[in-house]
Amino acid sequence: MNTHPGVIGRKLGMTQVFTSDGSVIPCTVVEARPVVVGKRTKEKDGYDALVLGLADRKDKHTKKPQAGMYKKASVSPKRWLKELRCTPEFAASFELGAEVKLDSVFEEGQHVDVQGTSRGRGFTGVMRRFNFAGQVQTHGTHEYKRHGGSIGTNMTPGRVLKGVGMPGQHGNAKVTVYSQRVVKVSADDSLLFVEGGIPGSKNSLVFVRGAVKRHGGKKKG
């Protein structure tokens, strides 16, 4: 399991960053100013985790049991909560109610995995959803121009194979992009610059943590 340090944040949009040698890196900017709302411990819950909260929620929209939890951590009610499975040492380095500063979690040059909800496209056909080619537009084609064509063979195997592309819901699913490089960490204004694109629309919630597939997912030192 990935127990690398991470944060939840909001995707703000994309920009570009000039490196010292003048080349340009396309970046996605994530604003992350999460607060530790609660903790899970091995003794009590069977695993170690931090409960991170992001952005304020109105009191009138907060249910009373949750309000008690926020009161215990002496923070304002949060709009989003996310449990971050982590090592007990990492969990111990944060007080209840403390803000997670970006420079205590990430450093420039390391790699991260970013998880978000991709932009929903609704019920779409196979051309848009799976990049099928469709049919020829001429030579008498009618009512069949954007169809997928055949979905299999006849007697052998006598059924439709699993995974055959068909129309359906496209997008609005949890998507993870792996091993994106951290270009810049700006702890003062809580901005994280991640190379390349990340899933989701602007202002959507994203979950950034050290990369599982790369060395350097862990913050050095």
Place this chain on the structure above:
Amino acid sequence: MSMIHPKIEAFENSALRSDLPNFRVGDTIAVHYKIVEGDKLRTQVFKGTVIKRHRAGARSTFTVRKVSFSVGVERVFLLHSPRIEQIDVVSRGVVRRARLGYLRNLQGKAARIRDEKDV
């Protein structure tokens, strides 16, 4: 078009260059551009006519066209790139278009642009 987030805009604006001279489409300019050759850094001068300016904040670019050994050469530069050492405005031209794509179809005398001094 979606709006740029104010925090991203503030970050971009912090890296804008203000040391470069003002130039317009039609001007002849010389761009001193740092290039890496192997492990050596040297400056190359690209002199030609500005045929396009793309004004987009930190991502602004401009296109310079010159005719080298009777072959047209165009280069797109990022205006705020740290690789641009300096820009010399050689002459100011008078044009009536914002984009000079028509120059690509013209050669020799026809491809000249009137100098501001001669008008």
